Amino acid sequence: MTPDDVRALALALPEVTEAPHHGRPAFRLGTTVLATLWDQDTLNVMLDEGEARAVEGGPCSLLWWGKKLNGVRVDLTGAASDQVAELLEEAWHRRAPARLRQSRGD
Secondary structure (H helix, E strand, O other), X not given: OOHHHHHHHHHOOOOEEEEEEOOEEEEEXXXXXXXXXXXXXXXXXEOOHHHHHHHOEOOEEEEEEOOEEEEEEEEOOOOOHHHHHHHHHHHHHHHOOXXXXXXXXX
């Protein structure tokens, strides 16, 4: 996976935009950050604790902000596109308003 692959997957989600977050490319739904390209090989995806723990392993490690578990850090060199797409979809789904989820039949 490349940053361009991630960008295409993220921006395909309804109403997701790209804007800098602390100098790094981030994908947002409104003002909420769903994921951040930390560097060329690393994607941080914001998930709740249960979701993060469920996908931990392989290219995904837990992402901590201080003592709070914020999501997963994905090693893009070992991640499959369908896995990254699923993670981005989960981050989108947990933050999307009902009107957007309903428009997709979720």
